[in-house]
Amino acid sequence: MYKSPRGTADILPGEQGYFRFIEERAALLCQLYGYERIDTPVFEDARLFIRTIGPGTDIVEKETYTFDDRSGQAMTLRPEGTAPICRAYIEHGMHNLPQPMRLYYFASIFRYERPQKGRYRQHQQFGVEAIGDGDPALDAEVIDVACQFFDSLGIGNLSLQLNSIGCKLCRPAYLEELKGHYSAHVDRLCSDCKARLRKNPLRLMDCKKPYCQDIAQSAPRSIEHLCPQCKEHFESVVNYLLILGIPFEKNHRLVRGLDYYTKTVFEIQPQGEEGAQSAVGGGGRYDDLIEELGGKPTPAIGFAVGIERIVLNMKQQGVIPPAPSAQMVFVAYLGDEAKAEAVKLTAELRRGGIAVVSNLGDRSLKAQLRQANTLGVAYALIIGEEEVDSRTVMLRDMAKGEQRKVSMDEVVGLLERS
């Protein structure tokens, strides 16, 4: 028996309601904020991701799906959404369009990870990128989109964590300080943190081991080591969030796993679920990324949310997506002549914009109505010998349990109006 590959899942019809609901709300919101949809390929030149996410990060070190195509080019299945959009921004000269470029996307993301709750090898992300402006008000706008998004879905109990990790001018000095602080305790750090100290000092901050947490707690904080520009930027973002009435928590231990982030970083997580892979969304500024990819220096900010994790949260919080109200009609028949009429009528109804399924095969009327019932249709149309002879059809209201004969010629019009 074949199964879906590890860490992947089929989204069955019964689950689709959640996904469609989320997509609809997101699209509506983006339109409201002036963000336009963009779609990029599922795979890209492998170097694009190594370059941007960072060669030392886990994502590129052990989580990418990379393969050589038939011409020997190394390709990588998109492990995140931002880099491809930056590539597209540069490739299509979007800097010539009014700035900032406000874009959003829905994309499948691929990471070769050990699957667990809320973490899959293929998952869906909704993300927003605002490219071409460094104004802290844009940071606040993007964060506002994220918050409004969750709001419009009816998901509550989320907290917005906010931090600034500085820029290429002030971060190196900060990292030195951080390393200095940790060096004094290096022998007692967990093995992971020892590695982090060398490879990715920022990540030291969110270790979950008790001892390492103590060290992190007393470690120098990035917000206290920002250069004047970054400091002002951060304060300004905070100020705009206050103006917008968006509640947030400053979290000096919030760092992000991708190398390209600068200044503002943020994460949205369910209240009281520290640890675990509970974050439903996150993002930040990446002011150097476009330049790094060969474009002009271009500031930008964005975020992404994990759709599957949102669905998980919706279920936990009992948020049910509104059911599509499409009324369905079932066509039942008895006998070969009636079947021919049924096939014809079914087509006419569909041409008339009425959703309809017809019986198939040769079954008792009882069986046919039983199916109509389980399908939850509003009306059943019954055609038997009598109806064929009199050019009529029995129109049965399933909820009321009442039925009447109507002329074959007027049934389409009748249903169109109901």
Add this chain to the structure above:
RNA sequence: GUGGGCGUGGCCUAGUGGUUAAGGCGCCAGGUUGUGGCCCUGGAGAUCGAGGGUUCAAAUCCCUCCGCUCACCCCA
């Protein structure tokens, strides 16, 4: 990649060495002649995750693999 728990029809579960693997939900059909939802009856559907081993005998014990799940790493 590391560690823990688990794997019985489509779904949920009983069965923890011994005749044809049990039940619930769902599905299909019947309860007379062309009518649903309740009820009753019947039916289909499981090589008990896969492979190997122990035993007269294994869903039940052992090993390996695969998968699911939780935690770590990391991330949405």
